[in-house]
Amino acid sequence: MVMKNYPPQFKADAVALYESRPDATIRSVAADLGINQETLRNWVRTAGASRPRGRRTQEPAQPPAPLEAENAALRKKVRELEEEREILRKAAKLFAGGDALVNPFQGVADLQRRYGVKRLCEVLGVARSSFYYWRRTAPGRAARQAGDARLAARIRVVHQESDGTYEVPRITAELREVSGEAVNHKRVARIMRAFGIEGVRLCRRHRTTISDPAAAEAPDLIGRDFTAGEPNTKYVGDITYLPIDGEKSSYLATVVDLASRRLAGWAIADHMRTDLVTDALAAPVRTRGSLAGSIMHTDHGAQYTSRSFAEACRSARVRQSMSAVGSSADNALVESFNATFKRETLQGRKSWSDEREARLDAFRWLHRYSTRRRHSPLGQRSPIVFENTLHHPPTTLAQAA
Structure with a gap:
C-alpha cells in the first residue's frame, strides 16, 4: 500500500526535482520516487510549476512589409552583426589572459573612440556606470596593484626561506616581526592566491564522528554481521557530509535496513545537531508503522550517544547497538553506502555548487x-x-519533514 500522507517537504522536493530536470517527464520522476504519476502531476499543478513543452503556437502571420523596407532592415541587421563580431574579435585578445572584470573594461577603454562606449558596453555585457567607475578609480587601483606587487616580492622571499612550507599565518607573522609592517593576514592571503604562492597543507579528513567519552554506551548487537532474515529487524545508521562550493557543507543522516538494503529513512540539514539523527530515525517509524523490537546500530558519534537519540530509540521501542570507538569496519555497510552515494552523485566533482543542487x-x-x-x-x-517478494507491503520512502 502506498503511503497516502506525504510530508510537505517531500512534495516540495518532488516538484523541485521535476522543475530542475528539463529532460524528465512526470512519469519518469514519479517512477524514480515510487509514487503515482497523477499524484505528482497534482502537486506540480498545485505548486504552479511549469516548463516550456513542445513547440510554441505560431502567431498569425502579419502582413509582409514593403520589400525595400524589409531589405533595408536586413542590411542594417547584417551591419550590426558584423560590427558586433569585429568588436568581439578585437576584445578577445584582451580577454585572453587576465582578470575577468578588468579586461572587459579595458576593452571598452581601448576601443571607445571607434565604436563608442554605449555600443561597446552593449556588446560586451558591461554596465556603463560600472565602466565609468572603473575609469574614475584607475589611479588608486594602479597604486594598490603596485603596492601588492612589492608585498608579493617580500612574501616570496619569506616563502622561499621556509622551503616553501609557510602558509598565510606564518608568513604574516614573519612580515610583522621582521619588517615591522602592520600587514593584514587577509591581504597576505589574497596576494598569495593572486601570485600563485602556496604553502604545504596537511590534508584533513572531514570528521562527522565525534565521540563523547562521558556519553552512555550501548553494546554491539551486530558484531559485523550485516545481514538479517527479515526486513524491519536490523538497521544501521550514519552521518556523512555533502561538500558545497565555498568550503560549506550539508549533512546527511541515513537509516538502512540490513535485510533488504532499503534506505528506510534519511534527513538532510546544514548542521550536525542531534535532531538530524532523530529526524532520520523518525522517517522509518512513519514508513514501517512500527520499529518495535528492531536493532538500530550506529557508531559512537556524539549525536548517537546523546540523550535525545536514546530517548527516540526508547520511544520507538528500538534497541540501540554501537560499534567500537574508532572502528569503521564495525559499521562498514553504511560507510560503503555513503561512498557509493557520493561517487554516483558527484561523478568526479569535488563538491556541489550550492545547497539546493546537493x-x-x-x-x-x-x-x-x-x-x-x-x-x-x-x-x-x-x-x-x-x-515485495517477501510479502511485505510496498511503501514510499519517508524523509524527515
Missing part, C-alpha cells in the same frame, strides 16, 4: 536507491521489489 541530487538518488537501483545481494533487484 539536496535535489540527494533527493533523487536516495529514492532511486530503494525504488529502482538493482543490488547484487538481492539478486539484482531493488529493495522495494525484494521486500
